[in-house]
Amino acid sequence: MAGQDITRAGEALRLVQVSKTYGSGDHPVRALDDVSVSLAAGTFTAIMGPSGSGKSTFLQCAAGLDQPTEGRVFIDGAELTGGSETKVTKFRRQRIGFIFQQFNLLPTLTVLQNVTLPLRLAGKKADRKRAIEILGRVGLRERIDHRPAELSGGQQQRVAIARALVTNPSVIFADEPTGALDSRSARNVLALLAEAVHEFGQTVVMVTHDPVAASYADSVIFLADGRLAGSLDRPTAEAVAERMTHLGDQVAPYAAVGE
Numbered sequence: 001m002a003g004q005d006i007t008r009a010g011e012a013l014r015l016v017q018v019s020k021t022y023g024s025g026d027h028p029v030r031a032l033d034d035v036s037v038s039l040a041a042g043t044f045t046a047i048m049g050p051s052g053s054g055k056s057t058f059l060q061c062a063a064g065l066d067q068p069t070e071g072r073v074f075i076d077g078a079e080l081t082g083g084s085e086t087k088v089t090k091f092r093r094q095r096i097g098f099i100f101q102q103f104n105l106l107p108t109l110t111v112l113q114n115v116t117l118p119l120r121l122a123g124k125k126a127d128r129k130r131a132i133e134i135l136g137r138v139g140l141r142e143r144i145d146h147r148p149a150e151l152s153g154g155q156q157q158r159v160a161i162a163r164a165l166v167t168n169p170s171v172i173f174a175d176e177p178t179g180a181l182d183s184r185s186a187r188n189v190l191a192l193l194a195e196a197v198h199e200f201g202q203t204v205v206m207v208t209h210d211p212v213a214a215s216y217a218d219s220v221i222f223l224a225d226g227r228l229a230g231s232l233d234r235p236t237a238e239a240v241a242e243r244m245t246h247l248g249d250q251v252a253p254y255a256a257v258g259e
């Protein structure tokens with residue numbers, strides 16, 4: 001992980017000429033093709049693009065869940081790429097938070113235990129007070145002893161947000177975080193993510209299909225065929241939907257979240 005530091009101050013995520021090719025032989029798939037991106041700390045970025053454009057691959061490579069075939073990834077100035085699997089896992093636990101479409105909470109643990117788990121995995125003290133404070137922030141102070149199955153989908157996703165926030169990570173990656181939620185819960189979750197960015201200085205990178213979800217971000221990065229296909233600052237749902245149409249996607253009616 002050594003090497004020349006090519007990142008800038010205040011930069012939370014940097015991808016330098018990242019490519020990912022799946023398979024070899026006659027039909028390799030170039031899922032990401034020479035993607036370079038720089039995201040400032042304390043910003044909320046949505047990644048959008050047609051199906052198969054490389055969004056999940058982008059997230060997997062940027063978050064150290066998969067290794068790019070070429071290129072380098074830096075989180076907070078430290079290189080994520082190039083280390084052993086053990087080093088990358090440690091790096092992820094210390095610096096990266098995740099939010100998934102299906103919440104990925106452990107069903108046998110209570111809400112509070114789910115939230116303190118990343119601290120324990122990162123070898124830190126299971127700081128109960130901090131976990132309870134964050135659960136209060138996401139509106140679940142009264143539910144800390146419940147199991148995930150006793151909560152609604154929106155509440156489970158709020159637990160997952162608390163779990164992502166608890167280690168104070170350099171970047172939180174969210175993969176379709178509202179994909180399994182009704183529109184009201186989705187708005188609530190998106191507002192919480194935006195609040196984590198604007199009030200607490202978190203950095204969030206979110207993959208989404210939904211122009212309304214993307215409109216909660218500060219900017220949108222578009223992918224098409226594994227390549228960068230532009231960006232949009234201060235996006236509105238209408239502008240995002242319009243751009244997606246030009247990228248060849250069948251955009252869902254954007255009332256999905258905002259209705």
Ligand SMILES: Nc1ncnc2c1ncn2[C@@H]1O[C@H](COP(=O)(O)OP(=O)(O)OP(=O)(O)O)[C@@H](O)[C@H]1O
Pocket residue numbers: 022023029030031049050051052053054055056057058
């Ligand atoms: N493990 C894999 N092996 C081979 N090809 C893969 C693999 N994972 C993804 N791909 C291919 O890489 C390309 C990009 O896939 P990716 O899942 O990143 O797209 P996406 O934009 O997230 O798509 P969606 O919106 O449908 O989830 C696609 O052509 C896909 O078929």
